[in-house]
Amino acid sequence: MEKAVMAAEALPGITYKKKENRYRKYSPLLIMMVPGLVYMLINNYLPMLGIVIAFKKINFTKGLLGSEWIGFENFEYLFKTSDAFIITRNTILYNLLFIVLGTALAFICAILLNEIKNKLLLKFYQSVITLPHLISMVIVSYLVYALLSPDTGFMNRTVLPWFGVEDGISWYSEEKYWPWILTIVHFWKGVGYSSIIFFAALLGIDEEYYEAARLDGASRVKQILHITLPILTPVITMLTLLSIGRIFYSDFGLFYQVPMNSGALFNTTATIDTYVFRGLMGSGDIGMSTAAGVYQSIVGFLLVIIANYVVRKASKDNALF
Amino acid sequence: MKSKSKLAALSLVTVMLAGVITGCASSNKEGGNASPTAPASSASPDSATKDPYEIAIAIPVFGAVPKDIQAVQDEISEISKAKINATVKLLPISIGAWGQQKNLMTSGREKLDLSFEFGMGYSSSVASGTLKELDNLLDQYGEGIKQQIAPEYLGSAEIDGKIYGVPVYKDYTTGVPGILMRKDLVDKHNIDVSSIKSIDDLDRVFQTIKENEPAIVPLGSGLTLPSDKYVWFDKLGDRYGVLPGFDNDLKVVNLFETKEYEDFLNKMRSWGKAGYFNKDAATSQINGSDLLKAGKSFSYLTSIKPGNLESESRAAGTELVFAPLMPNIYATTSDALGGLWTISTNSENPERVMMFLNLMYTDKELANLFIYGIEGKHYVKATDNSIDYPAGIDSKTVGYSIQSWIYANPSIAYLMKSDLQEMWKLTAEANQKAIKSKALGFSFNSEPVKNEMTALKNVTDQYQKGLETGTLDPAEKLPEFRAKLKAAGIDKVIAEKQKQLEAWAAANQK
Structure with a gap:
């Protein structure tokens, strides 16, 4: 709703003589904004x-306010552990990979979708690639298990024998495969959904640009590189900035459910979220779990500010704020 | 153009993020001041029950809420109305939301009087101040409870010398650690059950099964591990610091450094290498009995208490035989505190609630109602002391049922026809003759070392399952496991535990 106001302000030819005049003019828009703001306030700001x-x-x-203050004691366990390095490294590296590769894949997906001119087929492909997003991670973990189960899995039973590997691999105790497996699962599940944004942005590009380019003899690839990509740069930058804000979070379902919580894989599958969950499952200490959340969001917040500052230096138009 | 596409994208992103964010619920209720009211010791029983009172009781449900719960509640109220001028309101809470919901009810000062509490959540509930101290109330109104529960077991619920919960009456021992095997296969291969005396004797049995029954594995393991019940030590709550032999003169040791543990792991490794475990034992989310039921395994390790053999056979859908692997049974705090009944700090009339709790331990009619529902509708009598489902109804279609082990004192209720009829007599015997662990009654408060506990929990999750199912090689991984435990601070936890144990022993003249 704020955007609507911004858009209205951006309209040319309107001059503001008096402040009240301006408020009167936009009062319907402001009133429309109220429910959204109230919702934001209650749902997003109050819980803070x-x-x-x-x-x-x-x-x-x-009670909440009457309880005793203990300073940073609740945060200690996140840093005072021998695993602190592993979980932080895993969380950040996986997220960086997901951001970089994810953007590229979603972008490519969107361009491919855009090339499909048959409406019916387009809808079909779109549904197919978006569908995994709607499947719960618990179910996904069993789909993966159906592939990787040591006794009955499709990989060990069918695929590997084709290549002459008869013994099979005990997937759930070999940590080296998991960066690959988790990445594949992540993109299988998420790429369709994230391509929607790019696809929507693509639809907004004026057809005339392409027409002009074609007249000048530009190939498909050239059109993508010189028209689509520049126009979408703000969107890509913004999405990247937003994902950087969540770089200290990890998809709990992906890192906990999909590896079946197998201990042998912790070196490549443990992230901050799974570490906190495992550690606090027994005690259920809400102070410590909140501390983890606060730590993650403050680091994320700082990173967004810094990244935005960098983008702003480079190109003011592309910055988020 | 540029700003337009940016705008469109921004709004799209906002919508998508909103979807993500609304997933996070928040618990932001603010608690008022609690004014702990000491029981008025001068009040006579008559004046104590003068005003009617409604007792709200939280119980965990595993599955759908029983549909006839209202009718049962009305009948329970009738009994309690006549006896203590109080009505009851049952608050069934799904097990998945149990802990969170109860914390919210406490902090939101919602009406909650009486509640079941799992043993493992007990000390943290006490620490977070959700439970009322019961010592005075028990002295005043808990006559029946004190008769039912022997003082050493009631005392095991003490934290810093005060009782906050009354243990459910049950078998308070470790049970007999042993192995449950499929009877048909035992008979088929002429396995001499009486010759099985220790885990070393199992090699032979498993080998027979492995050679002759290629379709199944000899020992099923997954969600439950062999070491869950096969214990030679008092785990003192969490296994980080244990008492070997349930005594060891109260000297806490690091289990994972002991020779016995290493031997045990080597045994498991030899079984794992021989293919006696199911291949996915280290990750399987299925417990031993379900693997057996699914026809995938021959046996599983567990411990047996009176009535268990019958119920396990029933659950497995085939007849089982049991071979004990250790001679004695022991009573420990962890076993005594499986479940407790507690009074919430929210309760406005704890005296009346304690009277009701006392009824739960003494009133036969109430017990039957609470566990089985209404006679004629949810159960019919089979013999004088046992019952069955009414004609045309079974355990799945009955309109009311709860887990009988959450009830305060199931021993005064009927037994199902298929249960072992001497169960409660044997239970009483077991509780009496069990060797009491030297630390029976001691509960470890992990609050001072909670950072270390979090790290330790992650380390054990990483290694324990793999090692104890023979998947990982102890020669290679046990030193790594030990080193990581040290790095995670196990020595600090053990020192803290030793300190608390000594203080406890001094206070209790052990």
């Missing part, structure tokens, strides 16, 4: 007060 939990020793009888 919960951050105090991270700094308290929660006692339900004393």
